Each structure stands twice: as C-alpha cells, then as structure tokens.
Amino acid sequence: MPKFEYAPAPESRAVVSLRESYGLFINGEFSPGVDGRAFKTISPATEEVLAEVTEAGPADVDRAVTAARKAYEHTWSQLPGKERAKYLFRIARIVQEKARELAVLESLDNGKPIRESRDVDIPLVAAHFFYHAGWADKLEYAGYGPAPRALGVAGQVIPWNFPLLMLAWKIAPALACGNTVVLKPAETTPLTALAFAEICQQADLPPGVVNIVTGAGETGRALVTHPGIDKVAFTGSTEVGIQIARACAPSRKKVTLELGGKAANIVFEDAPVDQAVEGIVNGIFFNQGHVCCAGSRLLVQESVYSEVLASLRRRLATLRLGDPLDKNTDVGAINSAAQLAKIRELSEVGEAEGAQRWSPPCELPVKGFWFPPTVFTGVSQAHRIAREEIFGPVLSVLTFRTPAEAVEKANNTPYGLSAGVWTEKGSMILWMASRLRAGVVWANTFNKFDPTSPFGGYKESGYGREGGRHGLEAYFDV
Numbered sequence: 179m180p181k182f183e184y185a186p187a188p189e190s191r192a193v194v195s196l197r198e199s200y201g202l203f204i205n206g207e208f209s210p211g212v213d214g215r216a217f218k219t220i221s222p223a224t225e226e227v228l229a230e231v232t233e234a235g236p237a238d239v240d241r242a243v244t245a246a247r248k249a250y251e252h253t254w255s256q257l258p259g260k261e262r263a264k265y266l267f268r269i270a271r272i273v274q275e276k277a278r279e280l281a282v283l284e285s286l287d288n289g290k291p292i293r294e295s296r297d298v299d300i301p302l303v304a305a306h307f308f309y310h311a312g313w314a315d316k317l318e319y320a321g322y323g324p325a326p327r328a329l330g331v332a333g334q335v336i337p338w339n340f341p342l343l344m345l346a347w348k349i350a351p352a353l354a355c356g357n358t359v360v361l362k363p364a365e366t367t368p369l370t371a372l373a374f375a376e377i378c379q380q381a382d383l384p385p386g387v388v389n390i391v392t393g394a395g396e397t398g399r400a401l402v403t404h405p406g407i408d409k410v411a412f413t414g415s416t417e418v419g420i421q422i423a424r425a426c427a428p429s430r431k432k433v434t435l436e437l438g439g440k441a442a443n444i445v446f447e448d449a450p451v452d453q454a455v456e457g458i459v460n461g462i463f464f465n466q467g468h469v470c471c472a473g474s475r476l477l478v479q480e481s482v483y484s485e486v487l488a489s490l491r492r493r494l495a496t497l498r499l500g501d502p503l504d505k506n507t508d509v510g511a512i513n514s515a516a517q518l519a520k521i522r523e524l525s526e527v528g529e530a531e532g533a534q535r536w537s538p539p540c541e542l543p544v545k546g547f548w549f550p551p552t553v554f555t556g557v558s559q560a561h562r563i564a565r566e567e568i569f570g571p572v573l574s575v576l577t578f579r580t581p582a583e584a585v586e587k588a589n590n591t592p593y594g595l596s597a598g599v600w601t602e603k604g605s606m607i608l609w610m611a612s613r614l615r616a617g618v619v620w621a622n623t624f625n626k627f628d629p630t631s632p633f634g635g636y637k638e639s640g641y642g643r644e645g646g647r648h649g650l651e652a653y654f655d656v
C-alpha cells in the first residue's frame with residue numbers, strides 16, 4: 179500500500195526549563211527532604227536523566243500534612259466558595275497559558291506522544307479546573323444538603339499514565355469542596371506535578387492548600403496511613419488499592435479507589451467497520467495502552483471477524499512509533515523498564531498458552547523502552563492475556579455469536595471499569611449498556627473523557643466516582 183513518508187516534526191524542548199533538582203512543595207515553598215534522599219527521573223524514550231527529585235520520608239509527609247491541616251483550619255475552610263472558585267479559575271487559566279510547556283514536559287517524563295499530551299491531557303486538565311471552579315460557589319445545589327461540609331485534609335496518590343490529568347482529577351474537586359491536599363505523584367513521572375506546584379505559587383494559592391511530596395511506594399504508604407489525613411484518594415493498581423483499603427479500614431478515613439480494568443470493546447456485525455477500527459485503535463493504542471479503561475479485549479461478532487481483523491491490520495501498519503516529541507508520532511515509549519518487562523512477560527505467556535501474536539512491521543528505537551502495537555488472535559477466556567491487565571499496547575481478540583454471549587464474555591472479568599459497544603442499532607446499545615457491569619459504557623466511540631461525567635469502577639476496578647456531580651461526594655462529609 180503506498181504510504182506517505184513524514185518528515186520529522188519535533189516539538190521544541192526549549193519551551194521547558196528543567197531544574198537540576200527539585201525539593202518538596204510544602205506550605206507554599208520548595209524545601210529539601212529531611213533525610214536528604216533523592217531519585218532520578220528519566221525520559222523513557224531515551225533513558226536520559228531529566229532531573230533529580232527528592233524522596234520524601236515520613237518526617238516530610240508529616241510536615242506536609244501539618245501544613246495542609248493548618249491551611250485547612252485557618253484559611254481554606256474559612257473562605258467562601260466564590261473566593262475558592264477564583265483560585266481554581268486562576269489555576270485553570272495558567273494551565274492554558276502554559277499548555278505547550280506542560281505538554282512537552284509530560285511527553286518528556288512519561289513518553290506519551292506530544293499529540294496526545296497537547297490535544298488530550300493538558301486541555302482536560304484545564305477543563306477539570308474550570309469545571310470545578312464552577313461548582314465551588316454552588317455546592318448547596320449539588321444534592322448533598324444545604325451546606326455540605328468538607329472533610330479536611332486529603333491524601334492523594336496517583337499513577338504515571340496521565341500524570342497531570344490524574345492530579346487535576348484529584349486536586350480540583352478536593353479544593354472546590356473546601357479541602358486541602360497532600361498529593362504524591364508516581365515516582366517515574368513527578369515533573370508535571372512539580373510544575374503544578376509552581377502554578378500554585380503563581381496563582382497565589384494560600385500556602386499549605388496544595389502540598390506535593392515526591393517519592394515511591396513508601397512515601398505513598400506514609401501518606402495514606404498518616405493519622406492526620408481525613409480522606410484518601412488513590413488511583414493505581416488493584417494490588418496497591420487493596421493494601422490501602424486494608425491499611426485505612428481501622429480508621430475513619432473516607433477512601434476512594436480508582437483501580438485497574440480489562441475492558442471489552444464489542445463490535446457487532448452491523449457496525450460501520452472503518453469507524454469501529456478507529457475506535458479499536460484508539461481503545462488500546464492510545465497512550466501505549468497505559469490506560470486503566472483501555473479496550474484491551476476486542477469482542478467481534480463471528481460473522482465480521484475476518485473483515486474487521488483485515489481492516490485492523492491494515493490500519494495498524496500505518497501507525498508511527500517513535501520520538502514522543504515528534505508531532506507525527508502515534509505510539510510513544512513505554513513508561514518504564516519495569517512496565518516493559520511486565521508487557522513482555524504477559525505477551526510471552528499469551529504465545530505459550532497458544533494464542534497467535536501479530537505486530538505490524540515496525541522498527542523500534544535502540545535506546546529507551548519500546549513495545550510494538552500487538553494483536554493476539556485465537557484468544558480464549560481462560561488465557562491470562564484475556565484476564566489480566568497488561569497495561570500496554572496489546573490487544574486480545576475474542577469472538578461471539580449472540581448479544582447474550584457478548585454480555586457474558588464482557589462481564590467475565592474481575593474488573594468493571596469500562597466497555598465499548600459498536601452497532602448501528604440504538605436499541606442494542608441500550609440493551610447492552612443495561613447489562614454490562616462497567617462504570618462507563620461508550621457507544622460507537624471509546625476513551626472519551628469529560629469533567630462533567632462521573633468515572634469509576636465496579637468490582638476490582640475500585641469504588642467511588644471522579645468527575646461530575648457524583649465526584650464531589652468523595653470530598654464531602656456525607
């Protein structure tokens with residue numbers, strides 16, 4: 179098939195000014211850690227060291243929680259909603275002003291294509307702050323009573339797949355509802371959270387309302403188990419979510435967990451094939467498949483299996499993998515060596531269990547962490563690649579004959595975060611949506627996010643909702 183060759187179109191790194199090292203953002207300023215420990219954050223596309231970041235220990239977490247408590251009691255909880263709204267609007271506008279810089283920084287630290295950080299992540303970050311700014315002075319109309327009370331200090335822990343967006347999902351509703359926060363970004367992607375700390379300074383946010391502590395699992399554990407925290411909000415793996423739920427069980431902390439997923443993307447025989455194929459590609463290859471709600475299980479009606487697969491293979495051959503900062507790139511780098519090892523291991527298990535593996539011809543860069551878009555066919559429900567979250571650019575294809583079989587297979591998972599349905603029939607969409615045990619069901623589209631729409635899971639995908647009116651509940655004492 180004739181194909182255009184694209185000349186490189188790299189976004190400039192010059193818009194980002196990285197410091198050599200970063201302290202912890204506590205009480206409105208950056209300060210060194212108490213025990214002087216630090217770690218490096220690298221670009222997963224090149225393995226180049228980007229900066230050194232402080233590893234917060236328990237004493238640092240304690241300083242941050244104390245600052246957040248003081249800010250809650252003396253400043254933030256005293257402000258009327260319309261004053262809090264002004265800060266949130268200000269933050270949203272600064273995010274928009276710095277959109278290009280933030281997008282480049284996110285792509286550098288995470289490895290995701292600039293096209294995605296520029297067109298999806300950063301605009302959604304601003305949208306979340308705008309949306310919640312709008313709520314801050316209207317909370318009495320949210321359906322949680324005439325004067326819903328904030329909880330106090332929120333301890334928030336986020337993953338590396340959408341670093342700044344997950345920060346926005348956590349911080350915007352917490353602040354709108356009147357809480358103060360201590361947030362820990364993931365250890366492989368701390369840089370945009372630290373840039374956000376600078377945005378808080380620029381917005382003149384009162385000291386202590388937002389505190390950012392960097393570090394890995396131990397820092398996260400110190401934060402969620404700290405007795406001064408009233409609310410724990412976690413997004414990450416089901417395994418760590420379970421540990422956190424256990425650790426918080428004896429306390430009065432309010433907990434919300436946004437965990438993993440193994441979504442079914444279900445294509446019926448009457449679906450427009452080209453659109454469905456775009457949706458399948460977006461469902462699993464967006465953000466290298468590092469998406470909790472990724473459509474990692476494709477269920478195709480048997481009668482259109484050959485047509486859909488042929489079209490999918492043709493489309494995958496046109497994906498461009500490479501430099502995340504190149505504006506033509508569709509598939510960027512895998513976020514870390516550890517994640518790459520996990521994707522490789524599960525893919526090998528897929529082959530060993532008898533599924534057929536296919537990738538388009540695709541040259542992988544020598545440096546950095548890379549995995550080609552991969553499709554497994556001949557997958558059965560019993561295969562590990564049909565049951566476990568791979569969190570990478572790997573699609574497992576299964577077939578079905580009847581709608582009832584599609585529902586049964588789609589729900590046959592410990593998770594329940596999202597699902598997609600492709601059909602021309604509106605009645606079929608409603609029939610399916612009422613039977614699928616998933617927090618979000620997309621119809622003839624996939625991976626669409628909006629701050630007004632609640633997002634969250636069933637079963638092992640966690641509990642609680644983020645976004646929309648429903649998401650506010652997590653930050654109220656109700």
Ligand code: NAD
Nearest residue numbers: 336337338363364394395398399414415418436437438470
């Ligand atoms: P992870 O659970 O290993 O880490 C998530 C965060 O928790 C990181 O900041 C990490 O440092 C911290 N952490 C690790 N151990 C901890 C502990 N014992 N106590 C407190 N904090 C701890 O997950 P990950 O590999 O970074 O992220 C990938 C996972 O996140 C996937 O399973 C994915 O499905 C899930 N995810 C879910 C959503 C959602 O909204 N449901 C969104 C994004 C990612």
